[in-house]
Amino acid sequence: VSAVCLIRESDVRWRVEQQGDMRVPGVVFASERLLPGERGDRSLEQVANVATLPGIVTASYAMPDVHWGYGFPIGGVAATRLDAGGVVSPGGVGFDISCGVRLLASSLDRSDLADRLELLMDALAVAIPAGMGRGGVWQAADRRELTRLLLDGAQYPVSLGFGDQRDLDRCEDGGRLDGADPDEVSERAVKRGSGQVGSLGSGNHFLEVQVVDRVLEPVVAEAFGLHLGQVCVMIHCGSRGLGHQVCTDHVRRMGETMHTHGIRVPDAQLACVPVRSAEGRAYLGALAAAANFARANRQWLTEVTRDAFAHAVGHRELALVYDVSHNLAKVETHLVDGRPVRLCVHRKGATRAFAAGSPELPDDLRPFGQPVLLPGSMGTSSYVLVGDAPGDAFASCAHGSGRTLSRHEAKRRGTSGADLRSHLARAGIAVRARSLRDLPEEAPMAYKDVEEVVRVCELAGLARRVVRLRPLGVVKG
Amino acid sequence: VAIGERPRGHLLRAHTADLIVEAWGPTREACLEEAVAGLVTSFAQVADGSGSSYVEVELTGGDADLLLAVLDEVIYRLDADDAIPAAVRVRPSLAGVTVELSLVDRHRVEASGAAPKGVSHSGLEFGERDDGAWRCRVTIDV
Numbered sequence: 001v002s003a004v005c006l007i008r009e010s011d012v013r014w015r016v017e018q019q020g021d022m023r024v025p026g027v028v029f030a031s032e033r034l035l036p037g038e039r040g041d042r043s044l045e046q047v048a049n050v051a052t053l054p055g056i057v058t059a060s061y062a063m064p065d066v067h068w069g070y071g072f073p074i075g076g077v078a079a080t081r082l083d084a085g086g087v088v089s090p091g092g093v094g095f096d097i098s099c100g101v102r103l104l105a106s107s108l109d110r111s112d113l114a115d116r117l118e119l120l121m122d123a124l125a126v127a128i129p130a131g132m133g134r135g136g137v138w139q140a141a142d143r144r145e146l147t148r149l150l151l152d153g154a155q156y157p158v159s160l161g162f163g164d165q166r167d168l169d170r171c172e173d174g175g176r177l178d179g180a181d182p183d184e185v186s187e188r189a190v191k192r193g194s195g196q197v198g199s200l201g202s203g204n205h206f207l208e209v210q211v212v213d214r215v216l217e218p219v220v221a222e223a224f225g226l227h228l229g230q231v232c233v234m235i236h237c238g239s240r241g242l243g244h245q246v247c248t249d250h251v252r253r254m255g256e257t258m259h260t261h262g263i264r265v266p267d268a269q270l271a272c273v274p275v276r277s278a279e280g281r282a283y284l285g286a287l288a289a290a291a292n293f294a295r296a297n298r299q300w301l302t303e304v305t306r307d308a309f310a311h312a313v314g315h316r317e318l319a320l321v322y323d324v325s326h327n328l329a330k331v332e333t334h335l336v337d338g339r340p341v342r343l344c345v346h347r348k349g350a351t352r353a354f355a356a357g358s359p360e361l362p363d364d365l366r367p368f369g370q371p372v373l374l375p376g377s378m379g380t381s382s383y384v385l386v387g388d389a390p391g392d393a394f395a396s397c398a399h400g401s402g403r404t405l406s407r408h409e410a411k412r413r414g415t416s417g418a419d420l421r422s423h424l425a426r427a428g429i430a431v432r433a434r435s436l437r438d439l440p441e442e443a444p445m446a447y448k449d450v451e452e453v454v455r456v457c458e459l460a461g462l463a464r465r466v467v468r469l470r471p472l473g474v475v476k477g
Numbered sequence: 478v479a480i481g482e483r484p485r486g487h488l489l490r491a492h493t494a495d496l497i498v499e500a501w502g503p504t505r506e507a508c509l510e511e512a513v514a515g516l517v518t519s520f521a522q523v524a525d526g527s528g529s530s531y532v533e534v535e536l537t538g539g540d541a542d543l544l545l546a547v548l549d550e551v552i553y554r555l556d557a558d559d560a561i562p563a564a565v566r567v568r569p570s571l572a573g574v575t576v577e578l579s580l581v582d583r584h585r586v587e588a589s590g591a592a593p594k595g596v597s598h599s600g601l602e603f604g605e606r607d608d609g610a611w612r613c614r615v616t617i618d619v
Contacts, residue, residue, distance in 0.1 A: 040491070068492065069494065095618045201592065245595075407491075407591065
């Protein structure tokens, strides 16, 4: 699909007309300002390509932070019907399986932290493994231990004493995605990931110390355990090399076999097979194992963060607000034409956003809805939102502010890493980075305006704003 | 000589969230070597002659398979062994190519960009042109 016909349905909703091999239309949630327009951004074409996938229902969706990916756009949501030959596509999840965000709430206010922020940031910079290659806070003694982690997710570190029950209650899926099949994780994937348990990685991954600087829905904020002036920690990372290799392995395998299912796709990275096929089950088993790696990864980083707080401020009380992925495919039940249907929901750079009443939510959150964690770019605000009713796009929301400039362009147009760090320091944000050379890649100018993204999420009925968080310090991945 | 007319070389092109590596050379193997050099340049500043260990890998398959596999190998070595190619040599073999990598410890190298996660099949191009030169274009997730 090359020429995209875009029709405005409201101030924040656009329809990509169904044409050619598209089985459903596309729907883009965006204001005029957010519509992908940057020269060379082909994300709307990608929305149309996704609409050709077998079994897709309702629409191929793009979130307000959508930008050019490969295969799926980043910020793409698509659901396929299991009982109609619906497919699963590793490209609809991405390389970083279960990449996601967790938010921890401290018992400190900004004034309690006072002049200990620099000490805290120094402790975090030392304790949190970041950057390329090996290096993690936990090393499996043998393959058996790693298999337990792949089966049990965040429940495994908690069973070893690294964390508590609340860490599991407030994690998507209770910290463990069912159906993991470690036998479908290749030896190569194991070798890539085994030295990286408890590490941020690089690129746009980060750990931020933040303060709640605006409360928009006080009742929901209180239910989430958040209040004005409170110091929080946000962690963004995923399944490291293990998840990346699972994607590599299964895209290749499906590319070789999808023709036996009579499937052709307009983009090789959209390689897919029916969910109910041997290759589909194999991928979902490996995906669940990688997702469990990601949740355990964030759990171990949580414990290290608590230790750094103990060192710098004298106690380690950090309560998990929520942990949610934004690169995942999950089997969920949603209404299609008014009837509940089992669907494989792909969210690539999109956050699940269940509304109040969802049986998937823990008891204390169910009356309010699921926390949606939406980080801004380095140096700008982040938001906690809550899934709205009735929602849209199979209960999904944006996952960040969305890139507009390539890393190369951000470096070319931006200031040097040292200048950027000084600029952020003057704004009261302490940056810790392994290398200043690649710091400008994540400069705020490379991203869309997070305020506009959350405004559109709210107007489109995807999620409502609960609190805004302002950064105090960043450990860059 | 304009950069596109040099007998061999590589270029990094902008992609909103990721990276596009373009490479060219007089033979398939030279083009693969340049693709590896382009990928390494995107995330690390490696000095010539800094390699301290050596691996040889046999890769098989069609042209596109070989391009995917050689770049996957670079990504794999970084994650599994903390090793980055300081030099690469690709030779034709019966069923594909033999890749020799001279590797440097990543702790001895300054990062210059986000580490690669995987090689996308989307928009992948690799082949011999009418003028006999080999060219490739590949998107890397970072």
